[in-house]
Amino acid sequence: MLVQIKGVKDGLLVTLGEGSWPDLRAALFQHIAEREAFFKGAKLTLDVGNQIIHAADMGSLRDQLSEMGVSLWAVLSNSPTTEQTAQMMGIGTRISTPRPERAIRTLDTNLTSGESAILVQRTLRSGFKISYQGHVIVMGDVNPGAEIIAGGNVMVWGRLRGVVHAGAEGNEKAVVCALDMEPTQLRIGSLIAVTPKKTGKHQPEIASVQNGQVVAESWNTRER
């Protein structure tokens, strides 16, 4: 069975089976075409499993669906690439009902759980959001309006001007560091800090929780 449909709170949840993307895509469109009246005006959540879908594919999928009167509400996936693509295009990656369990291919590493990180090699523009359980490393700027939520530390090799939340699951030992630290809002664990308007020259800084307060200090002068 390539296409399964289920009604959920957020509209229709369509789960695609295993197979090549062109086949699955064709099956999906055929499915919708056959039940045009049923799908018309529907909000669709698509569970694509392990498929890796790039921006061009996802864009054309969304456009074709919208021509059939179906709006692509969310894309669920086990692939971080697909999730990132969806987030970039403003398509949701989560629904309120829990997803049915499916086999996830786990990566073969001997790292402990506290050591995993994702590397984002681009500038995060307004409206872009990253949430990840481990550490987040960004090579590029984080512009105002962008958001990073990490279970662990956040490191920005660039200007940090958006909202950042390190240790989001309550870890107050988490730190945030950036080449130029000017976040709209900085959260560590359950603490929230707002950076004062900076004057003077920009320098690398590291922010951490000390005595129940978020403190930022220069990377160069801090004790090591």
Place this chain on the structure above:
Amino acid sequence: MATVLTVTSGKGGVGKTTTSANLAVALALGGQKVVCIDGDIGLRNLDVVLGLENRIVYDLVDVVEGRCRLRQAMIRDKRLPELFLIPAAQTRDKSAVSPSDMVRLCDELRPEFDWIIIDSPAGIERGFRNAIAPADICLVVTNPEVSSVRDADRIIGLIEAEEKGPARLIINRLNPGLVKRGDMLTAEDILELLAIELIGIVPEDENVVISTNRGQPVALDGNKSRAGQAFQNIGRRLRGEKVPFLNLEEKQDFFSRLFRLNRSGGA
């Protein structure tokens, strides 16, 4: 083959329509064959700015829905015979046209023109997606103010996500006096944040308001106004010429020049 140029911004009121109209005029004055498409279905403006409102018979939606041929919806500008406009429908909304309709329409126009300029509506919804679907080049218009730059940043992100980038930037309504006093974002501030290629800076100019009301784009009068000159330069840069940016600080009105003469005379 035509290049499809989409003018967009995210925020409303920053000058997308003014920019589209003036670039179209500037390119047409340079001997290029240009067609403008108004993507703002339901809130059309481009026809007014170009002064072609009273000649609309068919519009974009009529073409897409097959009520007329493409040729019939194209309005030829009387001042510039190489400039055409396909107006938007006023009585419908953005959902009347889909992104693939726009791609098809542009493919049909491409062989006959040098430039297809699409004036995008504000926002990031269907109208915006329609406008960028066929784009070869996206021009993002922003004003030197924080809210408009923030929206431009979002739009640039969306353009990159759709793999239509890299977008190019036009800074519109820069007031050199305010910048000098430190009361307005400078071009450098904006570029530092947005980090995309700058293709033009258009100074604030009251001639734009006057010309918009008359339906006579400033670029038509060539170098008589600062804004008109800036749009002309952008047109030339789009065609691959290297044109230096206007020196906006040099400008002095008659009285301050007189005042200065007086002072140097007295000293």
